[in-house]
Amino acid sequence: MSTTAISQSAEYILPLRWTGDSDLPDLAAYLGRLSGWIPVTVVDGSAPELFERHRAAFPPAIRHIRPEQGGNGGNGKVAGVMTGVRAAGAELLVIADDDVRYTRESLAAVVNHLESADVVRPQNYFDPLPWHAWWDTSRTLINRAWSADFPGTLAVRRSALLATGGYDPVLFENLELIRTVRAAGGREKILPDLFVARKPPGPRHFLKQRTRQAYDDFAQPLRLAAELVLLPVIAAAAGLPARHRGKAFLALAAAPVIIAGIGRRGHNGTTVFPFRAVWCAPLWVLERAVCIWIALAYRLGGGVPYAGTRLKTAAHSEAELRRRHSGKLAAMYEPDPQTSARNPHQEQS
Missing domain, CATH: 3.90.550.10 (Spore Coat Polysaccharide Biosynthesis Protein SpsA; Chain A)
Incomplete structure (x- = not known):
């Protein structure tokens, strides 16, 4: 083709x-x-x-x-x-x-x-x-x-x-x-x-999506655990002595910028993702640090609101x-060793 x-x-x-x-x-x-x-x-x-x-x-x-x-x-x-x-x-x-x-x-x-x-x-x-x-x-x-x-x-x-x-x-x-x-x-x-x-x-719909997107991570336990740690880490940095606080916040802001830069450069991402978006990464991390705890409250309360109902399962x-x-596709074909290799199944929201 x-x-x-x-x-x-x-x-x-x-x-x-x-x-x-x-x-x-x-x-x-x-x-x-x-x-x-x-x-x-x-x-x-x-x-x-x-x-x-x-x-x-x-x-x-x-x-x-x-x-x-x-x-x-x-x-x-x-x-x-x-x-x-x-x-x-x-x-x-x-x-x-x-x-x-x-x-x-x-x-x-x-x-x-x-x-x-x-x-x-x-x-x-x-x-x-x-x-x-x-x-x-x-x-x-x-x-x-x-x-x-x-x-x-x-x-x-x-x-x-x-x-x-x-x-x-x-x-x-x-x-x-x-x-x-x-x-x-x-x-x-x-x-x-x-x-x-x-x-x-x-913009209004974007703001309504913040907690719902965070709730998606209940389907990804490792990512969920990492995000739940974010707010306590930020709070701990805020409680440091003044001479260390600035360096701690600088490190916390620099890490997502570096990670986003890696994501932009990989797989020809620079062709569609402008560099300016990299600098927004600390803002998104701060958003997720707060919204993941709101999502947890919704989870404990029976699920996140969605289209007039509540959904508990992400x-x-x-x-x-x-x-x-398991095995439901076996009758369709026998896997071909030349084509059955998959990409890693790490998942993100």
Whole structure:
């Protein structure tokens, strides 16, 4: 496959649930471009009047459907994804949030990689970059230095996901999907140099995401433990004698800057991540040091608020998912030693 050709056995699935339509013209224009490259299904859980408005605005080539009824609650995005997966006529599926913006080249590349994997994880970057996107980009850079970032888009083989019966509607749904496919014996490709643009949220939505993103780390115990230590360390530095306090705070600020710089330089990150984002890393670490304790309070109180409900489970452990799904993909194929090597499974939020 060339870098601009897209497989005939590919399809794009966009789960949607809006309460307002301010971004509708932009999304409709993107779907118009997208539908010229690949079949597109939008699974729209918006209110009836918004659903009809979307149907009128979207290009005629878009398949626009409702999510299936009878879900088991939790994260409604998962119900939308699984409706699209079951309705799809293609094997190679690209799943993306409504703020993701593929080019023809990046779309062809992610589909091409899916030919030799069961789930593919590209790298998102924000475009444009208002102030809060600089801030959140520093989180991405730290994740890249640690292991890899989690984007708002994945590619997955339809047969692999259906063989597992789908994935649970937890808070960190992309991690749950990846772990479910891997637990069943699927192959993952992590592509930190395959860059896909993403529109940043508005400032208000960005602020609402802070604690929810911190709550994701209950699915990653080692990272959770490291983040819970941050606030006590900062408090200890504040309690030092004045002659040592400045040096301690300088060291605490320098460490995330250095780590973010490593994440930016690796895997061609300098092509899409401006250097200015590195300097926001201490602000993001301070944010996470506070928000992780707020997330802990929510956890003890029954879960984090999400779309009118509370979600307690961020994502299930790999051990739990292996107990449920181990061997489910064995009937599909025998692993090829030439292609079954995986990237390290260290995970970040």
